Amino acid sequence: MTSIRNIDRRAILLGALAAAPALAMPGLLRAQDRIATLAFFGPPAGPSVTLAHAVATNRFADIADAASMTAWRSPDELRAGLTSGGIALSIVPVQAAANLYNRGFPIRLANVMTDGLLYVATGDDGINAIADLRGHSVAVPFRGDTPEILFSQLLAHNGLNPETDLRITWAGSPIEAMQLLLAGRVDAALTAEPSTTAAVMAGRQAGKDIRRAIDLQAAWGEMAGAAPVLPQAGLAITQGILDTHGDALPAILAGIEAATAEVLADPAAAASDATDALGMPAPLLAASVPHSNLVARPAAEARADIERMLSAMSGADMAAIDGRLPDDGFYL
Amino acid sequence: MGHPQAISGRSRSRTVRLSLHLLALIGLFAVLIAQATFTGGLWPFDLRFSALIAAGGIALLAIAWWPAALAFAVIAALVRRVRWRLALWPLAVLGMVGLHAAFGPGLGFAPLGTLGLAGVLRLYAIPAALPILAGSALREAFLTNSAPVPPADGAAPPHPKRNTP
Incomplete structure (x- = not known):
């Protein structure tokens, strides 16, 4: 049996080397x-x-x-x-x-x-802002969801009553809203990317100049007095x-x-x-x-x-x- | 009643002509897809998406202008000579340009000024050709009493009387 008094510097060094992997264990783990x-x-x-x-x-x-x-x-x-x-x-x-x-x-x-990534898309040159939607028909998807709520607030901010000042057609999805717009059944559509891009592409192929007329982010920023x-x-x-x-x-x-x-x-x-x-x-x-x-x-x-x-x-x-x-x- | 060989020749001629119509249809769709890809900037290229956009464009034009398309098909089916049917094509395109100028913006289409002359010609070139091709194919299938195709070796077609015992 080795007495503790017999432990020299070499033994301590060897012991430290042997313990090194154990000290590093948390890192390895x-x-x-x-x-x-x-x-x-x-x-x-x-x-x-x-x-x-x-x-x-x-x-x-x-x-x-x-x-x-x-x-x-x-x-x-x-x-x-x-x-x-x-x-x-x-x-x-x-x-x-x-x-x-x-x-x-x-x-x-x-x-x-x-x-x-919300836009109002239209082929109507006269629509360039929320206030321009007065008297127009608009396809709106996401009923009760974020985009529709934001859109309603923007309408109210611009003094538009959705029941009397414009005609809202509820759509089941952004794709359906896009189809209503392309078929000419509505003047404008609230859409999200990439549906808006699909509407622009399909419209271009059919001679319809569909564009992102209203950037809802910008309209929101303007309303809230904050960043768009x-x-x-x-x-x-x-x-x-x-x-x-x-x-x-x-x-x-x-x-x-x-x-x-x-x-x-x-x-x-x-x-x-x-x-x-x-x-x-x-x-x-x-x-x-x-x-x-x-x-x-x-x-x-x-x-x-x-x-x-x-x-x-x-x-x-x-x-x-x-x-x-x-x-x-x-x-x- | 014709001789069986003559009837066979007529049938072969009809098959060839209808095959040519089919080839023309495939060619028109190929051009339509290429046009949709390049003018729409549909990159990276995806054949199915380009075809979808091209078909969507045709569908929208057909919904708006179906009476005109029907008229082109009927006229093409009534015209006897193939070259006259071919001549219908540019006339139909010009007719569509006129209709677009008169009623297009009211139907939600961009005004001629926005599309430009080249743009509007490109827009209607193939959509005007399709109903004419359809009318022509109908004529070939059901209305034409075609001449038989000469045999492959260049010999004259057999005369019914000459072969009658």
């Missing part, structure tokens, strides 16, 4: 704690092009063994995925995320990925993935930021990456990118814009978001 599959979800619209491009260009190779991007087709599909746990990372309408958070669902907003931005959608993360892989969040956001810059610089290449994931034609996605106001703003930075939008669109009682603005915990 972290390195091994990679995400097996980083599964992103999003709507079949502009912001999802960014995620699909980020996945296609291996932006998350440092933190995940694999990454995927899948488009959900309806808010119901999104809700079902979130509640079942099948969707943990998704681009979500900001209002929907705020509503879920306020009702106790463990979801938080990581960033804002579009500053608004509508932070409509961002990346939402459930608490489950924050608990298990929360340390990967900075890398995810950095990857999205870099991908956003690439998408804006080369929409055609990004659209080619996204066409399969989104199930939408690459030319349509490429042409819609410049009008989708794609950004990658951390949620905390965009908070003032988000609160301005939520306050205005939720009405005095804020029933649409459970009666109050989300607290600090909502913004990552």
Whole structure:
């Protein structure tokens, strides 16, 4: 048996060398704690092009063994995925995320990925502002949803009564609104990208000069006396993935930021990456990118814009978001 | 009643003519898709999307101008000579330009000034050709008593009487 008095400097040095791997263990463990599959979800619209491009260009190779991007087709599909746990990372309408958070669902907003993609499209030269819609017929989709609420507020701000001053035709979807416009059954249509781009393209082929006559972001900014931005959608993360892989969040956001810059610089290449994931034609996605106001703003930075939008669109009682603005915990 | 060989020759001639119409139709659609792609800036190229946009354009024009399209088809079906049917094409395009100038803006189309002369000619060139081609094909299929096709070796077609015992 060796006495403690017999321990010399060589033994201490050998002991330290032997202990070095043990001291480094937390780091090694972290390195091994990679995400097996980083599964992103999003709507079949502009912001999802960014995620699909980020996945296609291996932006998350440092933190995940694999990454995927899948488009959900309806808010119901999104809700079902979130509640079942099948969707943990998704681009979500900001209002929907705020509503879920306020009702106790463990979801938080990581960033804002579009500053608004709403337009009023028309082929009528006389329509260039909200006030010009007086006496015209307008197709409006998203009844009761964010775009329709914002549109109603803009009408009211411009002194227009939607029941007496213009004829509103409710449409089931932006695509249907676009079809009504192209068929000449309405004078204008409230649409979102990429449906607006589809209307412009189809109109051009038929000799109709369909254009984005009213930029709702600009009209909103003018009404609110603020920046012309509508932070409509961002990346939402459930608490489950924050608990298990929360340390990967900075890398995810950095990857999205870099991908956003690439998408804006080369929409055609990004659209080619996204066409399969989104199930939408690459030319349509490429042409819609410049009008989708794609950004990658951390949620905390965009908070003032988000609160301005939520306050205005939720009405005095804020029933649409459970009666109050989300607290600090909502913004990552 | 003709001789069986003569009837066979007429049938072959009709088949050839209808095949030519089909080829022309395919060619027109190819041009239409190319036109939609280039004028619409539909890049990166996606054949299905270009075809969809092209077909959507034709559908919108057909909805607006179907009486004119029907008239072109009927006139083409009534005209006996192929070259006259061909001559109908530019006349139909000019007719469509006139109709567009008179009624287009009222139907939601861009004014001639916005489209430009080249633009409006390009817009109606193929949509005006399609009903004429359809009328022509109908004539070939149901109304024409075509001459038989000469045999491949250049010999004269068999005379019914000469071959009668």
